[in-house]
Amino acid sequence: MPAPLRPVRRRAAAVLAVLAATATALTTTGIPAAGAAGATGLFGAEHRAASSAASSAADVYLSPDGDDHASGTAEQPVRTLEHARDLVRARTGHLTADLTVHLAPGTYRQSEPLVLDARDSGGNGHRVVWDGAGSAVVSGGRQVTGWQQVAARPGLWAAPAPSGLADTRQLYVDGVRAQRARGEVPVDLTVTSTGYTASAGTLATWRNIGDAEFVYTSGETLWNIARNGLGQWTEPRCPIASATGTTITMAQPCWDNSNKRVEFPDIPGRTVSMVGPGKLTNSGHASYVENAYELLDQPGEWYFDRSAHTVYYLPRPGEDLRNADVEAPVAQKLIDGGGTAAAPLHDVTFRGLQFSYATWLTPSSPGGFSEIQAGYTITGPTGWATQGLCHFVAGGTCPFASWTKMPGNVSLAHSRSIDFTSDVFAHLGAAGLELGTGTKDARVSGGIFTDISGNGMEIGGVDGTEPASGVQVTDNHLYALPREFHGGVAIVNGYTQHNTIAHNQIDHVGYSAISMGWGGWPDKIGSPATPNPSHDNAVRDNLIFDYMQMLDDGGGIYTQGLTGTSMADGEKVTGNVIHGQWGLGKSVYTDNGCTYETVQGNVLYGAAYANVASRHTDYRDALGNSDPTLVKDNWWEEGSGDSDNKGLVTTGNHIIAAPSDAPAAILGNAGLEPAYRGLLDRRIGALAVPEAPSRVGTATAGAGALQVTFNPTFADGGSPLLSYTAHVLDAAGHQVTTADISAADFTDRAHLRIAGLDAGQAYTVTVTATNAQGAGAPSLTSAPVKPGPATVLPAAPSGAKLRTSAHAATVAWTPPTAIGDSAVVGYRITVSDGRTIDVTGRDALVTQPSGKGMFRVIGGLAPGTAYTVTIAAVTGAGTGPEVKVTATTPAA
Known part of the structure; x- marks a missing residue:
């Protein structure tokens, strides 16, 4: 008898992206040293030979050791990206071949972004290619040197801040992200209208208390974890403005935007945004405090004392700061490109470049990070009352849900035919790549997105302006993100048209892997989803696993809002393999207002309480139908039978008891295509101990x-x-x-x-x-609990169902509402053929307090046979009473 289905694990190597066809590999221990050159010249004989066939007399050459007064030839390269851009700009009007900007190996440091516009475009059918050959790094960082031990603090080191560093939110040691000093809030807090009253004046004694910020996380209260955020999918942050005695004043407008979100007067508890609560939950208590000198107590933590212009760091074992490459990001953008709708940037390729060491300082400002979903935030002095609320409130800004998007450290808008090929986006402090409003016919392929603070990639927007269209995101590896703003998503796609997200591998991410669409929340109050221009988008053949590792209420592929005008041009989710969910959610999550969605031919397993969900009423008329959705020919554990639930059509799906039950063709086709699978064997930065749980x-x-x-x-x-x-x-x-x-x-x-x-x-x-x-470093501390007796057994589960196929059955149930004096840690299933199956895993822990259903697949059944199955909950007190269900498998 096969064991209950469990996620198949494949280690996602920390990687650095270059195609097999790209030339020089990046170093495996970090960024190449500035000015590194080949033995036979700035570009090396191999580089010059490889590029000579495709080179044009108009080509431009850069080196970190170049001279901006030089001519820009291979023998006399220029030094800065800006000067190279100016040379390109003077030549693009007369192109007879592609013009390549050749970047020699090394680091190109930017304090401000490289700004590109229509003048920097290709022309006459040719392209401008910025080519790093896999060895050039565009960096917004400054090296921190001159480290000395701090006499009064054993183990602590300090260094003067480098020139140009006024503030930053990140620090990296040999390509490994350090943790801003953080710890428990050392006092009890009572919420006031402007912040808190503390039980003691401890925070008022800290140096630079105005640098510190409170972070609000969420969790399951049953397990003694407080919900402190703005929804289980968020992790907002607000800076502390001041602390005087026991009075803590929080920064504005972050505090009001996180605590005064306007609610419907006739719908208690329902915010007009319709996304999450109106204020920080758990009485507004902070989960922890970050960015204070007084919290420096763990190896790998750092703090920047802006007033003293000094960087502090507690080295990890084996780190030697006298020889390490310590990078502090200064620039907030590395490339800022586009133009206007009438005069866009066009026909440009970025190839073989690494984009690293950029920060994002808005969360450190009084506006903070008042998150609403997927890195979007409420901003401005009256954001809580008006932003994106449109016709639902007087003075609301339109369209509905047009909140503020996290920027990209590499950002393009109003661009046409832009390619990112074999690039690396790593060590970044905002979103990695933003293809914003007016982007058309862009391609992102063969890239790596990792160690990014927020969203990996953002496509389009939600402000109702010109949608991004014709964007193809293929054969990229996105993993180990987001590292700071944990509600971020690997790929966020807003209002877009004719976009394709295909053959990517996304793994080890804190929240959802792919988020599509926007503006569907009005169905919560019986109103239709926000009209938007989206149509003809496809999410296909991706491999997604080990997702939602930190937050809840998301999915492998999450979609909400109108996706088109009919089933023909609505969104298609096909051929994906999704497994290994940790947080509470669904494999493919069709959320509020998701209309004209097709979910077909996917392999879906290892989710918390549904593979595909959920049914929503279509409020565009008064007929009471469901949002039109087709769920067809998937291979899954859920086991729902064929039906037509007022337009939600479920048909031809197959129960699987193991991944091997699914077609090998789907399993083998999902994820990176063969030519790109070498990406999985590459890494970036030094090997390091793990981040804290x-x-x-x-x-x-x-x-x-x-x-x-x-x-x-x-x-x-x-x-x-x-x-x-x-x-x-x-x-x-x-x-x-x-x-x-x-x-x-x-x-x-x-x-x-x-x-x-x-x-x-x-x-x-x-x-x-x-x-x-x-x-690695220890996690933050749990809340205290006494290990008292556990003697009261849980009640029986309810709502048991047995959904059968010829050789397998999905047993589904609702967790008990009365669990006695301990927590549910699993279930025991018995089968009438004599088998006993112990059900464990994250879903067993989180579905009970959330009231969500559960399911497991029982394989190895005989066709045409009656089976009786019992389910009982297991707690610290023992195994509770059973619920029983009987069904007969169909004949083969």
Whole structure:
């Protein structure tokens, strides 16, 4: 009998993208040194030979050691991107061949973006190609040197800030992102209209308290994790303006935009934005505080004292700051290109370039980061009351849901026929690549997107202006993101037309992998989705796994709002393989107002409570029909039978008990095409210990025992995770015991049990992750809990169903609402043929407090046979009563 279906894991190597056809590989330990040159000249004999056949007399050559007074030939290269642009600009009017800008190996440092417009375009049927040959880095960073040990703080080092560094939100050591100093809020907080009253004046004694910010995360309250955000899909941040005595004043307008979102007067609790709550949940308590000197206590943490112009860092084991490449991002954009609708930038290729070390300072401003979804934020002094609320409020700005998009560190708008080929987007502080309003016929292929603070790639917008169209995003690897703004998405696609997202691999991401569409939320109040220009978009043949590793309420592919005008031109989601979800959500999530969606021929498994969902009423008329949706010929675990639910058509889908039950052709075709699979074997930056796990929660498991759960790290340091260690601390913060679990076992179980504790004492827990490089920093501390007795069994599950095919059946149930005095950690399924199946995993933990249904597939069944299945919940008190269901498999 096959075991219950579990996600197939494939390690996603930390990679650096170049096609097999591209020339020089990047170094594996970080950015090439500035001015690095081949042994036979600035460009090297191999580079010159490879490019000579395609070179034009108009070509321009750059080197980090060049001279902007030079002519720009291979023998006399210029130094800066701006000067190269000016040489190109003087030549584009008379092109008889493609004009290539050849970047010699090395680092090209930018304090301001390279600005491109229509004058920098190709012409006469030819292109301008910016070619880094896989060895050129466009960097917005400044090297931090002159490190000295701080006498009064053993282990702490300090260095003067480099010239031009006024502020930054990131620091990197040998290509490895450091953690801004963070820790628990050291006082109790009571919310006021302008911030908080603290239980003590501790924060008022900190140096530079105006640099610190509160971060608000979310979680499952059953596991002693407070919901502190603006929805389980968000992680807002607000700076502290000042602290005087016990009075903490928060920065405006971030505070109001996060706590005063206008609500419908006749719909209690429903914001007019219709996305999340009107204020920070859990009474507005902060989950943790970040960016303070006083919090520097873990290896890998840093702090920039702007007033003293000094950078502080606690090195990780093995790091030597005297020899390390320490980079502080200065620029907020590396390329800012486009033009106007009438005069766009066009026919330009960026090939073999690495874009790194850019920051984004808006979240550090009084506006903060008042997130609403997918990196979009509420901004402006009256944003909470008017922004994007259109006709629903007096003075609302239109169109509905036109909130503020996170910018791209590489950003283009009003551009035509722009290609990004074999490029790397890494070590970035905003979104990686933004193809914004008016982008047409762009291609992004063979690229790597990793170690990015927010969204990996953004296409189009939601402001109702000219939609992006004809964008093809193919054969890219996006992984280990977002690293700072954890509600970000690997690929965000707004209002667009004729776009294709295909053959990409997306893995190890904190929230949803791909987000499509916008503006569907009015169906929450019985209104139709916002009209928009989207149509003819396709998401096909992608491989998505290990997604939603940190936040909830998303999916592998998430879509909402109108996707077209009919089933013919609506969005097509086909041929994708999606598995290994961690957070609460769905494989393909058809959310509010998702209309004219086709979900066909995908392989979907390892999701929390649905493979494809959900039904929504189409409010464009009063007929009560569903939003037109076709769910056809998928291979999945969900097992829903054929039906036509008022326009939601489900037909021809197949239950699978293992991935091998799905067609090999679909499995083999999804993800990177063969010519691009070498991307998976490359990495960027030095190998490092893993990032800390997140959202640690605890529950009693009986007298003297605790159950511990947490979210795994999705940034593994370029080396596979081996294990996790839970550290149990007493009330004084002293470690009393530890417990280990392998990474593989934790993936299956999602919790561990620790016994031998004092039933009368409250304990907190931190968790560290370990790979071959060692153990990473500990997580933030869980809330305290006493390991009291667990003696009351849970109630029986309800709503049991058995959805059968000839050889397999999906057993579905609703978790019990009464669970006794412990948390649900699993279920026990018995089958009338004598088998017992223990159900564990993240979904077993999170579906109960959320009230979501669960399912598992039972394989190895005989056709035409009656089966009885029972399901019982398991807690620290034991196994509860069963619910029973019987069904007969159809004849083969």
